[in-house]
Amino acid sequence: MNTLTRRDFLKYAGALSVLGSAGCASLSSGSTPRIVVAGGGFGGATCAKYLRKLAGPAIGITLIEKNRRYVTCPFSNTVIGGLRTLDALTYTYDTLARKYNIDVVYDTVTSVDAAAKSVSLLGGKKLNYERLVISPGIDFIWGAIEGYDEAASETMPHAWKAGAQTALLRKQLVDMPDGGVVIIAAPADPFRCPPGPYERASLIAHYLQQSKPKSKIVILDAKDKFSKQPLFQDAWDELYKDMIEWVPGSQGGQVTRVDVKTHAIYAGNSEHKAAVINVIPAQKAGALAHSAGLANETGWCPVDPRTFESKLHPNIHVIGDACLGGKMPKSGYSAHSQAKVCAAQITALLLGQPPVDPSWINTCYSLIAPDYGITVAAVYRATPEGIVDVQGAGGVSPREAPRSVRAAEAIYADGWYKSVTSDAFS
């Protein structure tokens, strides 16, 4: 049994000044190592929780998150398709605080001092850390598509961060006339949730087929291929016939400009007009990754593939969409899986042990209809070249499969959502 004792921590932490354990007189201040986690999505919430599960009560854990409520991106396409409400996708940090004794601070990190190992918060607080984990998710590269900035997203929603944008896109679909066109502009790789635009097209088609059957969906894609493509296209033929048109980048799908005033979108050499225009812009690591100097020229954060420790600043770990996670896709489940590995490695490091040989899983369910699910799954390992998927394992659902298999995967998609959200937030 490895026992994480105060002596181990003192040995490890040396004379470093760390925050004292709140309200405890008999623990001399400076004796409890504190891990600060910034960002309360699937990465940050899971990491904070699993640090407690793995390292036990002898460490302080602070989770810094701007919002009191978190709306999951996974399953937000079901809201857009009218199958669920946003409330059903909304979580708080109350259980993490109460049950796992995580100090949840509703604030924003304004700066990181990597040398002093401290973070400053917008509200004026300053926190010292033994190790910092940041899980800032994504930001959009506004202006990469000419005319598409944050203001434009109020007219042409991205709905790629769940919440008000999800509700706006849903409202536009409900308000549009039968016979209208919905355009989805899908970005080039890499971006959050590679199958997401195509699941979205599917669930919008499901809604339109029932409520506005003369309507049409056009996907203007910057790419020439996409995740689970044969499975999606087979299902579109089977379920939605000619309702969904996919335009690859080399055939006029590459969006270059939008005009909010005329509600037009330009791709290839063509102007397209539509009742609803959903623009999913190009992405980069979330703002904190950039302000803290953790991102490189790619816009994402290079990390040690075993521990997620930044290659640019020591004692800071970057997990989730923001990191360069090798072959792992940018998904909530990847972030969740990375968070658990990061928590285990930080526990090992606090014990003065070398990192453990890590392993990850990613499983992404996509719903094409309420009773039609497909998956992509992989098992990952760390190599000196980065995180790679284990050859001979993983892959997508079989292309030839009876509807009973699709129905089973739709049922498991719901189970997956329940498990992954409770594993992260409760």
Next chain:
Amino acid sequence: MIAAKFHVLGLAAALGCGSVNIAAAADLRGAILANPCAGCHGMDGVSTGSIPSINLLSADAIVAALKAFKSGERPGTVMDRIAKGYTDEEIQRIADYFQPLKNKIKP
């Protein structure tokens, strides 16, 4: 002592004064292999939805199931694809990791 017990009892006492000598997870390698299972099968293998719980299975049952998925003998939706990612030794480590979690109360 196993990590699963932490969230049940004693946090206040342990985090408060006096008791800081609390065990870390005994088996970090087992944890790192088995924790991803929880994303679908629920924390500590206790599912909250339609995917089966795995915490009540014996180690032999987990090993048998994973090996059967791995060989293709047992059909699955995703488990056939996932089980192929593990060596027999790793499968045993995963199975062993879940054994002390058997007493966990269903949510």
